Amino acid sequence: MSCHLHYRAAQRSRLLLTGLLGALLAALFFADLATGSSGLGRREIIEGLLAGPGAEDPQALILWSLRLPMTLTALCVGAALSLAGLGIQTITANALASPSTLGITSGASFGAALAITAGATIAGELWLGTIAAAFAAALLICALILALGSLRGMTPATLILAGIIMNFFFMALQQLLVYLASPETAQLINGWTFGNLERSGWLSAAAAAGAVLLGLVLLAPAAWQLTTLSIGEERAKSLGVKVARLRLLVFTTASILIAASVSFIGTIGFVGLVAPHCAKLLLGDDQRFLIPASILFGGIILLLSSLIAKLLSSGAMLPVGIVTSIAGVPFLLILLLRSRRDC
Structure with missing residues (x-):
């Protein structure tokens, strides 16, 4: 009876913490909407939100055409990267695994760089050609990693090794493009890799939100299997979990999440690494709570980074990828020190 009461209390505590994370996310969402070069009060x-997107008031136009798409993109991209990071860490049993570890983000960057260098356009628009090339390249990298992984079985070590190979290879190709390009083109390529929310729009917000929804539909029903896998592969197999199939599902889902996120606004570092760890520290390894908490933490981290980027810049917005990378380094050092102590 005491164990049952303790379990019920732990579940209530997790629900309360998840609710508090949701409240913090809502507060940061509103704060990010209220922050910008053109002052908008509460x-x-x-009034602008209630007026709707068809309003002719200048403040409502700023809100619906600039602020809201950017804030929604930050929230959804953070959520998508965090959910992808959680899945990758679970199937590789590696606390330091992230979207960048598997080379998917470097593949997307190379695709964007190739499109910029070639001047590839869709409907006469370079930005659409860049997005399409980045998305296609990210999915291509995923297919290559899966092909390499299938040669020796879908094991965590094989996935990480294949990802590292892809990461270094496509980073080298991108650097070659930058070296050969004109100064103007090289500047465009480097600017894309920073991860800038100023490239946000309703299309980027919809793509990231759709990816998160798809991720939830695919991963939420597998929460029990993922929790079991996090305890140990042999234990999961003994309980009837088809580990290879589960890894394939999670990796494919994570690939879509990453591709939909970085294709629009560029590379965002550390969110997929840091956010799942924050969720685990608060809620443990139960994926029924860890999945929604990771999504909330991802949105919180990127909204907070967006807010900091706006406050630090007086003119053009500071690329949010720079903020997340600077903030993520201390966390990564702490994580490495903890891992060394545990060993």
Whole structure:
């Protein structure tokens, strides 16, 4: 009876913490909407939201055409990268695994660099050609990693090794493009890799939100299997979990999440690494709570980074990828020291 009461209390505590994370996310969402070069107060934001996208008021136009798409993109991209990072860490049993580890983000960067260098356009628009090339390249890298992984079985070590190979290879190709390109083209390529929310729009927000929804539909029903796998592969197999199939599902889902995120706004570092760890520290390894908490933490981290980027820049917005990378380094050092102590 005491064990049952303890379990119920732990579940209530997790639900409460998840609710508090949701409240913090909502507060940061509103704060990010209210922050920008053109001052909008709380009243103007509420009135602008209620007026709808068809309003002719200048403040409502700023809100619906600039602020809201950027804030929604930050929230959804953070959520997508965090959910992808959680899945990758679970199937590789590696606390330091992330979207960048598997080379998917470097593949997307190379695709974008190739499109910029070649001047590839869709409907006469370079940005659409860049997005399409980045998305296609990210999915191509995933297919290559899966092909390499299948040669020796879908094991964690094989996935990480294949990802590292892809990461270094496509980073080298991108550097070659930058070296051969004109100064103007090289500047465009480097600017894309920073991860800038100023490239946000309703299309980027919809793509990231759709990817998160798809990720939830695919991964939430497998929460029990993922929790079992996090305890140990042999234990999962003994309980009837088809580990190879589960890894394939999670990796494919993570690939779509990453591709939909970085294709629009560029490379965002450390969110997929840091956010799942924050969720684990608060809620443990139960994926029924870990999946929604990771999504919330990802949105919180990127919204907070967006807010900091706006406050630090007086003119053009500081690329949010720079903020997440600087903030993520201390966390990574702490994680490495903890891992060394545990060994």
